[in-house]
Amino acid sequence: MAKAVNGQKSNKPSFAAKVLQNMTLGSDLSINRPAIQTGFFRHWWQTFRANYGSLVLQNIMCLLLAAPFIAFVFFIMPQLEQRWILQSGFNFVGDLGFGFTGGTNDTTLAIRGIYLFRLMFYSLIIPCFSLMGVGMAGLFYSSRNVAWGAKVKFRHFFRGIKKYWWQYLLAFTVIGVAAYGVLASIFGYLYMNIAGMTTWYMWFVMIFACLIAILVVYFMLMYLPMVTMYDFSNKVKIKNSILLAIALILPATMLSILWIGLPIAFIWSSITKMLLLATFALFGFAAYATSIQCFGVYAADNYTEVLYQNMLYLQEKEKRKQTKMANKNAGKQSKINNKKSGKSNKYNRKADNYDRNEK
Numbered sequence: 513m514a515k516a517v518n519g520q521k522s523n524k525p526s527f528a529a530k531v532l533q534n535m536t537l538g539s540d541l542s543i544n545r546p547a548i549q550t551g552f553f554r555h556w557w558q559t560f561r562a563n564y565g566s567l568v569l570q571n572i573m574c575l576l577l578a579a580p581f582i583a584f585v586f587f588i589m590p591q592l593e594q595r596w597i598l599q600s601g602f603n604f605v606g607d608l609g610f611g612f613t614g615g616t617n618d619t620t621l622a623i624r625g626i627y628l629f630r631l632m633f634y635s636l637i638i639p640c641f642s643l644m645g646v647g648m649a650g651l652f653y654s655s656r657n658v659a660w661g662a663k664v665k666f667r668h669f670f671r672g673i674k675k676y677w678w679q680y681l682l683a684f685t686v687i688g689v690a691a692y693g694v695l696a697s698i699f700g701y702l703y704m705n706i707a708g709m710t711t712w713y714m715w716f717v718m719i720f721a722c723l724i725a726i727l728v729v730y731f732m733l734m735y736l737p738m739v740t741m742y743d744f745s746n747k748v749k750i751k752n753s754i755l756l757a758i759a760l761i762l763p764a765t766m767l768s769i770l771w772i773g774l775p776i777a778f779i780w781s782s783i784t785k786m787l788l789l790a791t792f793a794l795f796g797f798a799a800y801a802t803s804i805q806c807f808g809v810y811a812a813d814n815y816t817e818v819l820y821q822n823m824l825y826l827q828e829k830e831k832r833k834q835t836k837m838a839n840k841n842a843g844k845q846s847k848i849n850n851k852k853s854g855k856s857n858k859y860n861r862k863a864d865n866y867d868r869n870e871k
Contacts, residue, residue, distance in 0.1 A: 528759035528815060535755050536748045537820040540741045540812055542660050547813045552763070555659070556806040560799060563658045567798035570651055570669045574797045577647035581640035586789065589633065596629060597622060620706060627703035634695050638688040645684025648736075649676040651797060655805035656740040672740070679739045679746065683732060690728040697721040729772065730757040733764050737808025756811050767807060771800060 548555050560567065575582075602618035653672020654664045701714040734753035742749065757764060778788040788796075 529819070531759040532755050532815060532819055535752050535816065535819065536744060537816065537823050538742065538744065539817070539820060541743055542662075542741075545660050547817070548809055552807060552810040555810070556803045559658050559806060560802045563664055563802075564795070566664050566666065567651075567654070567658070567802065568795055569666055570654055571795055571798040573669055574644075574647035574651050575793055578640075578644040578792075578797065581637060581644055582789065582792070584636060584640055586785065589630070592633065593626060593629060596625070600625065624703055624706050627699045627706065631696055631699040631703065634699070635692055637695075638685065638692055641688025641691070642681050642685040645680040645682075645687075646673060646677050648684060648797070648801060649673045649680035651801040652676070652680065652736060652805060653740050655798070655801040656737065658802060659805045659809045676739055680736070683736060683739075686728060687732060690725040693721040694718075694725050726768075729768050730761065730764050733757065733767060733804060733807060734760070734811065737805045737811075740805075741808060741812065752816075756815065759815065760811055763807070763810075767803070771803065 550558070600622070602622045650669035650672035653676060654668045657664045657668060697714070697718040697720075701711055701718055704711045704714060731753055734756040735749060738744075738749050738753055738756075742752075744752070775788060778784040
Protein backbone atom coordinates (compact mmCIF):
# COMPACT_ATOMS: atom_id res chain seq x y z
CA MET A 513 0.00 0.00 0.00
CA ALA A 514 2.86 2.37 0.81
CA LYS A 515 4.37 1.74 -2.60
CA ALA A 516 1.05 2.72 -4.22
CA VAL A 517 0.93 5.88 -2.15
CA ASN A 518 4.45 6.94 -3.04
CA GLY A 519 3.94 6.04 -6.68
CA GLN A 520 0.78 8.08 -6.95
CA LYS A 521 2.46 10.99 -5.21
CA SER A 522 5.20 11.25 -7.82
CA ASN A 523 3.07 10.80 -10.93
CA LYS A 524 0.72 13.19 -12.65
CA PRO A 525 -2.79 12.96 -11.12
CA SER A 526 -4.99 10.53 -13.04
CA PHE A 527 -8.63 11.02 -14.01
CA ALA A 528 -9.71 8.95 -11.02
CA ALA A 529 -7.54 10.99 -8.64
CA LYS A 530 -9.01 14.25 -9.94
CA VAL A 531 -12.56 12.97 -9.51
CA LEU A 532 -11.96 11.48 -6.08
CA GLN A 533 -10.21 14.51 -4.58
CA ASN A 534 -13.57 15.67 -3.18
CA MET A 535 -14.24 12.40 -1.36
CA THR A 536 -14.64 12.22 2.39
CA LEU A 537 -11.81 9.88 3.32
CA GLY A 538 -11.51 7.46 6.17
CA SER A 539 -10.51 3.91 6.94
CA ASP A 540 -13.07 1.11 6.59
CA LEU A 541 -14.46 -0.90 9.49
CA SER A 542 -12.02 -3.79 9.12
CA ILE A 543 -9.25 -4.13 11.70
CA ASN A 544 -5.74 -4.26 10.23
CA ARG A 545 -6.76 -6.35 7.24
CA PRO A 546 -4.19 -6.75 4.45
CA ALA A 547 -4.93 -5.31 1.03
CA ILE A 548 -6.33 -7.74 -1.53
CA GLN A 549 -3.44 -8.85 -3.74
CA THR A 550 -5.38 -10.60 -6.53
CA GLY A 551 -7.60 -9.11 -9.20
CA PHE A 552 -11.27 -8.41 -8.63
CA PHE A 553 -12.71 -11.44 -10.48
CA ARG A 554 -10.17 -13.87 -9.04
CA HIS A 555 -10.79 -12.57 -5.54
CA TRP A 556 -14.55 -12.95 -6.00
CA TRP A 557 -14.25 -16.51 -7.34
CA GLN A 558 -11.89 -17.61 -4.56
CA THR A 559 -14.08 -15.97 -1.95
CA PHE A 560 -17.31 -17.43 -3.26
CA ARG A 561 -15.90 -20.93 -3.73
CA ALA A 562 -14.31 -21.05 -0.27
CA ASN A 563 -17.53 -19.97 1.50
CA TYR A 564 -20.08 -21.63 -0.77
CA GLY A 565 -21.74 -23.76 1.94
CA SER A 566 -22.47 -20.96 4.39
CA LEU A 567 -23.47 -18.55 1.63
CA VAL A 568 -25.95 -21.03 0.14
CA LEU A 569 -27.80 -21.25 3.47
CA GLN A 570 -28.07 -17.48 3.56
CA ASN A 571 -29.12 -17.51 -0.11
CA ILE A 572 -32.10 -19.66 0.90
CA MET A 573 -33.08 -17.13 3.58
CA CYS A 574 -32.84 -14.32 1.03
CA LEU A 575 -34.86 -16.41 -1.41
CA LEU A 576 -37.75 -16.49 1.05
CA LEU A 577 -37.91 -12.69 1.04
CA ALA A 578 -37.46 -12.56 -2.74
CA ALA A 579 -40.21 -15.16 -3.30
CA PRO A 580 -42.96 -12.52 -3.84
CA PHE A 581 -40.93 -10.91 -6.63
CA ILE A 582 -40.17 -14.23 -8.32
CA ALA A 583 -43.74 -15.47 -8.01
CA PHE A 584 -45.20 -12.20 -9.27
CA VAL A 585 -42.96 -11.81 -12.32
CA PHE A 586 -42.67 -15.41 -13.48
CA PHE A 587 -45.98 -16.98 -12.42
CA ILE A 588 -48.70 -14.60 -11.22
CA MET A 589 -48.50 -11.99 -14.00
CA PRO A 590 -48.58 -14.53 -16.89
CA GLN A 591 -51.54 -16.31 -15.29
CA LEU A 592 -53.41 -13.04 -14.73
CA GLU A 593 -52.87 -12.06 -18.35
CA GLN A 594 -54.20 -15.38 -19.62
CA ARG A 595 -57.24 -15.19 -17.33
CA TRP A 596 -57.95 -11.62 -18.38
CA ILE A 597 -57.85 -12.60 -22.08
CA LEU A 598 -60.20 -15.55 -21.51
CA GLN A 599 -62.65 -13.54 -19.43
CA SER A 600 -62.71 -10.70 -21.96
CA GLY A 601 -64.01 -13.05 -24.69
CA PHE A 602 -61.97 -11.55 -27.50
CA ASN A 603 -62.63 -12.76 -31.05
CA PHE A 604 -59.41 -13.60 -32.94
CA VAL A 605 -60.92 -15.38 -36.00
CA GLY A 606 -62.60 -12.55 -37.89
CA ASP A 607 -61.56 -11.84 -41.50
CA LEU A 608 -59.77 -15.18 -41.85
CA GLY A 609 -61.65 -16.28 -44.98
CA PHE A 610 -64.67 -18.39 -45.97
CA GLY A 611 -67.37 -18.61 -43.33
CA PHE A 612 -66.16 -15.55 -41.38
CA THR A 613 -67.46 -12.79 -43.64
CA GLY A 614 -68.33 -9.76 -41.61
CA GLY A 615 -66.78 -11.20 -38.45
CA THR A 616 -64.93 -9.07 -35.95
CA ASN A 617 -61.25 -9.22 -34.99
CA ASP A 618 -60.31 -8.02 -31.52
CA THR A 619 -56.58 -8.73 -31.81
CA THR A 620 -55.57 -5.07 -31.70
CA LEU A 621 -57.89 -4.43 -28.78
CA ALA A 622 -56.46 -7.43 -26.91
CA ILE A 623 -52.87 -6.34 -27.45
CA ARG A 624 -53.69 -2.84 -26.24
CA GLY A 625 -55.33 -4.33 -23.18
CA ILE A 626 -52.29 -6.51 -22.43
CA TYR A 627 -49.93 -3.53 -22.63
CA LEU A 628 -52.18 -1.45 -20.39
CA PHE A 629 -52.52 -4.40 -17.99
CA ARG A 630 -48.73 -4.71 -17.73
CA LEU A 631 -48.30 -0.96 -17.41
CA MET A 632 -50.50 -0.92 -14.31
CA PHE A 633 -49.72 -4.20 -12.57
CA TYR A 634 -45.95 -4.26 -13.04
CA SER A 635 -45.81 -1.35 -10.58
CA LEU A 636 -46.17 -4.04 -7.90
CA ILE A 637 -42.54 -5.03 -8.44
CA ILE A 638 -41.55 -1.92 -6.44
CA PRO A 639 -42.72 -3.26 -3.04
CA CYS A 640 -41.35 -6.68 -4.04
CA PHE A 641 -37.91 -5.12 -4.53
CA SER A 642 -38.24 -3.34 -1.17
CA LEU A 643 -38.92 -6.61 0.63
CA MET A 644 -36.04 -8.28 -1.18
CA GLY A 645 -33.75 -5.47 -0.01
CA VAL A 646 -34.28 -6.47 3.61
CA GLY A 647 -32.89 -9.93 2.89
CA MET A 648 -30.02 -8.50 0.86
CA ALA A 649 -28.99 -6.45 3.91
CA GLY A 650 -28.05 -9.67 5.71
CA LEU A 651 -26.43 -11.17 2.63
CA PHE A 652 -24.31 -8.08 1.94
CA TYR A 653 -23.17 -7.97 5.57
CA SER A 654 -22.01 -11.59 5.37
CA SER A 655 -20.45 -10.94 1.95
CA ARG A 656 -18.47 -8.06 3.44
CA ASN A 657 -16.95 -10.35 6.06
CA VAL A 658 -16.22 -12.95 3.40
CA ALA A 659 -14.57 -10.40 1.10
CA TRP A 660 -12.37 -9.22 3.97
CA GLY A 661 -11.21 -12.75 4.68
CA ALA A 662 -13.16 -13.08 7.93
CA LYS A 663 -15.05 -16.16 8.96
CA VAL A 664 -18.74 -15.94 8.11
CA LYS A 665 -21.43 -17.48 10.28
CA PHE A 666 -25.13 -17.98 9.75
CA ARG A 667 -26.04 -15.50 12.49
CA HIS A 668 -24.27 -12.75 10.54
CA PHE A 669 -27.23 -12.76 8.16
CA PHE A 670 -29.61 -11.65 10.90
CA ARG A 671 -27.05 -9.25 12.33
CA GLY A 672 -26.81 -7.53 8.95
CA ILE A 673 -30.60 -7.20 8.74
CA LYS A 674 -30.71 -5.71 12.22
CA LYS A 675 -28.02 -3.11 11.47
CA TYR A 676 -28.68 -2.15 7.84
CA TRP A 677 -32.23 -3.17 6.92
CA TRP A 678 -33.54 0.34 6.26
CA GLN A 679 -30.57 1.40 4.07
CA TYR A 680 -31.00 -1.63 1.81
CA LEU A 681 -34.78 -1.33 1.84
CA LEU A 682 -34.48 2.23 0.49
CA ALA A 683 -31.75 1.24 -1.97
CA PHE A 684 -33.73 -1.64 -3.46
CA THR A 685 -36.86 0.50 -3.56
CA VAL A 686 -34.93 2.91 -5.77
CA ILE A 687 -33.81 -0.04 -7.91
CA GLY A 688 -37.44 -1.16 -8.19
CA VAL A 689 -38.59 2.31 -9.23
CA ALA A 690 -35.85 2.48 -11.88
CA ALA A 691 -36.74 -0.98 -13.22
CA TYR A 692 -40.43 -0.14 -13.36
CA GLY A 693 -39.65 3.17 -15.06
CA VAL A 694 -37.97 1.29 -17.93
CA LEU A 695 -40.84 -1.23 -18.19
CA ALA A 696 -43.49 1.50 -18.02
CA SER A 697 -41.83 3.57 -20.73
CA ILE A 698 -41.61 0.51 -23.02
CA PHE A 699 -45.18 -0.67 -22.48
CA GLY A 700 -46.43 2.91 -22.68
CA TYR A 701 -44.77 3.32 -26.07
CA LEU A 702 -46.15 0.00 -27.33
CA TYR A 703 -49.66 0.86 -26.12
CA MET A 704 -49.68 4.26 -27.78
CA ASN A 705 -48.18 2.85 -30.94
CA ILE A 706 -50.80 0.08 -31.29
CA ALA A 707 -53.53 2.61 -30.48
CA GLY A 708 -52.39 4.84 -33.35
CA MET A 709 -51.45 7.76 -31.11
CA THR A 710 -48.47 10.05 -31.55
CA THR A 711 -45.46 8.24 -30.12
CA TRP A 712 -42.38 10.18 -31.20
CA TYR A 713 -41.91 11.81 -27.80
CA MET A 714 -42.14 8.40 -26.11
CA TRP A 715 -38.69 7.70 -27.54
CA PHE A 716 -37.34 10.49 -25.36
CA VAL A 717 -39.22 9.06 -22.37
CA MET A 718 -37.71 5.60 -22.98
CA ILE A 719 -34.22 7.00 -23.45
CA PHE A 720 -34.54 9.08 -20.29
CA ALA A 721 -35.86 6.12 -18.27
CA CYS A 722 -33.06 3.85 -19.50
CA LEU A 723 -30.46 6.53 -18.79
CA ILE A 724 -31.74 6.95 -15.22
CA ALA A 725 -31.72 3.17 -14.75
CA ILE A 726 -28.11 2.95 -15.96
CA LEU A 727 -27.05 5.71 -13.58
CA VAL A 728 -28.82 3.90 -10.73
CA VAL A 729 -26.91 0.71 -11.58
CA TYR A 730 -23.54 2.51 -11.54
CA PHE A 731 -24.41 4.21 -8.27
CA MET A 732 -25.63 1.02 -6.57
CA LEU A 733 -22.48 -0.89 -7.50
CA MET A 734 -20.62 1.53 -5.22
CA TYR A 735 -23.29 2.31 -2.63
CA LEU A 736 -24.41 -1.23 -1.73
CA PRO A 737 -20.96 -2.39 -0.55
CA MET A 738 -20.14 0.97 1.02
CA VAL A 739 -23.11 0.77 3.40
CA THR A 740 -21.51 -2.07 5.36
CA MET A 741 -17.86 -1.07 4.87
CA TYR A 742 -17.73 2.46 6.30
CA ASP A 743 -19.09 4.23 9.35
CA PHE A 744 -19.94 7.42 7.43
CA SER A 745 -23.23 9.26 7.45
CA ASN A 746 -25.61 8.28 4.67
CA LYS A 747 -25.06 11.65 2.98
CA VAL A 748 -21.31 11.03 2.81
CA LYS A 749 -21.84 7.49 1.51
CA ILE A 750 -24.03 8.83 -1.29
CA LYS A 751 -21.46 11.48 -2.25
CA ASN A 752 -18.57 9.01 -2.19
CA SER A 753 -20.57 6.46 -4.20
CA ILE A 754 -21.28 8.99 -6.94
CA LEU A 755 -17.61 9.97 -7.18
CA LEU A 756 -16.44 6.34 -7.23
CA ALA A 757 -19.03 5.46 -9.87
CA ILE A 758 -17.60 8.18 -12.12
CA ALA A 759 -13.98 7.22 -11.45
CA LEU A 760 -14.58 3.47 -11.99
CA ILE A 761 -17.01 3.69 -14.88
CA LEU A 762 -15.12 1.19 -17.09
CA PRO A 763 -14.90 -1.76 -14.66
CA ALA A 764 -18.42 -0.94 -13.44
CA THR A 765 -19.64 -1.18 -17.05
CA MET A 766 -18.07 -4.62 -17.43
CA LEU A 767 -19.69 -5.84 -14.21
CA SER A 768 -23.06 -4.36 -15.20
CA ILE A 769 -23.03 -6.03 -18.61
CA LEU A 770 -22.21 -9.36 -16.98
CA TRP A 771 -24.79 -9.32 -14.17
CA ILE A 772 -27.62 -7.54 -15.99
CA GLY A 773 -27.08 -8.84 -19.51
CA LEU A 774 -27.16 -12.51 -18.48
CA PRO A 775 -30.63 -12.45 -16.84
CA ILE A 776 -32.06 -10.44 -19.74
CA ALA A 777 -30.65 -12.98 -22.20
CA PHE A 778 -32.16 -15.85 -20.19
CA ILE A 779 -35.75 -14.59 -19.88
CA TRP A 780 -36.64 -14.94 -23.57
CA SER A 781 -37.01 -18.72 -23.48
CA SER A 782 -39.05 -20.86 -21.11
CA ILE A 783 -36.18 -23.35 -20.67
CA THR A 784 -33.55 -20.71 -19.94
CA LYS A 785 -36.04 -18.93 -17.70
CA MET A 786 -36.39 -22.00 -15.53
CA LEU A 787 -32.60 -22.38 -15.53
CA LEU A 788 -32.31 -18.77 -14.33
CA LEU A 789 -34.80 -19.43 -11.53
CA ALA A 790 -32.93 -22.55 -10.45
CA THR A 791 -29.65 -20.62 -10.40
CA PHE A 792 -31.03 -17.93 -8.12
CA ALA A 793 -32.68 -20.54 -5.92
CA LEU A 794 -29.33 -22.29 -5.40
CA PHE A 795 -26.75 -19.50 -5.21
CA GLY A 796 -27.71 -16.54 -7.41
CA PHE A 797 -28.35 -13.93 -4.71
CA ALA A 798 -25.14 -14.87 -2.89
CA ALA A 799 -23.17 -14.67 -6.15
CA TYR A 800 -24.49 -11.18 -6.85
CA ALA A 801 -23.86 -9.95 -3.30
CA THR A 802 -20.31 -11.31 -3.05
CA SER A 803 -19.32 -10.01 -6.48
CA ILE A 804 -20.59 -6.49 -5.77
CA GLN A 805 -19.01 -6.54 -2.30
CA CYS A 806 -15.66 -7.68 -3.74
CA PHE A 807 -15.93 -4.85 -6.25
CA GLY A 808 -16.36 -2.45 -3.33
CA VAL A 809 -13.27 -3.90 -1.63
CA TYR A 810 -11.35 -3.53 -4.91
CA ALA A 811 -12.36 0.15 -5.09
CA ALA A 812 -11.36 0.68 -1.46
CA ASP A 813 -7.94 -0.96 -1.76
CA ASN A 814 -6.95 0.65 -5.06
CA TYR A 815 -8.46 4.11 -4.69
CA THR A 816 -10.11 5.08 -1.41
CA GLU A 817 -7.48 3.61 0.91
CA VAL A 818 -4.63 4.94 -1.23
CA LEU A 819 -6.02 8.46 -1.08
CA TYR A 820 -6.64 8.10 2.64
CA GLN A 821 -3.05 6.98 3.26
CA ASN A 822 -1.81 9.86 1.10
CA MET A 823 -3.87 12.26 3.20
CA LEU A 824 -2.42 10.83 6.41
CA TYR A 825 1.09 11.02 4.92
CA LEU A 826 0.67 14.67 3.96
CA GLN A 827 -0.86 15.52 7.32
CA GLU A 828 2.04 13.84 9.13
CA LYS A 829 4.53 15.59 6.87
CA GLU A 830 2.89 18.96 7.54
CA LYS A 831 2.83 18.21 11.25
CA ARG A 832 6.55 17.41 11.26
CA LYS A 833 7.21 20.58 9.27
CA GLN A 834 5.25 22.69 11.73
CA THR A 835 7.03 21.03 14.68
CA LYS A 836 10.40 21.69 13.06
CA MET A 837 9.48 25.33 12.43
CA ALA A 838 8.20 25.68 15.98
CA ASN A 839 11.45 24.22 17.38
CA LYS A 840 13.48 26.50 15.11
CA ASN A 841 11.51 29.57 16.18
CA ALA A 842 11.84 28.50 19.82
CA GLY A 843 15.62 28.23 19.34
CA LYS A 844 15.80 31.69 17.81
CA GLN A 845 13.69 33.13 20.57
CA SER A 846 15.89 31.42 23.15
CA LYS A 847 19.02 32.99 21.60
CA ILE A 848 17.36 36.43 21.59
CA ASN A 849 16.35 36.00 25.20
CA ASN A 850 19.89 34.90 26.12
CA LYS A 851 21.35 37.95 24.40
CA LYS A 852 18.93 40.25 26.19
CA SER A 853 19.70 38.51 29.44
CA GLY A 854 23.47 38.94 28.82
CA LYS A 855 23.09 42.65 28.11
CA SER A 856 20.95 43.08 31.21
CA ASN A 857 23.57 41.32 33.34
CA LYS A 858 26.28 43.53 31.87
CA TYR A 859 24.37 46.69 32.73
CA ASN A 860 23.69 45.36 36.21
CA ARG A 861 27.41 44.69 36.77
CA LYS A 862 28.25 48.20 35.61
CA ALA A 863 25.67 49.65 38.01
CA ASP A 864 27.10 47.62 40.87
CA ASN A 865 30.63 48.79 40.14
CA TYR A 866 29.41 52.39 39.98
CA ASP A 867 27.67 52.06 43.34
CA ARG A 868 30.80 50.62 44.96
CA ASN A 869 32.98 53.45 43.56
CA GLU A 870 30.56 56.06 44.88
CA LYS A 871 30.80 54.59 48.33
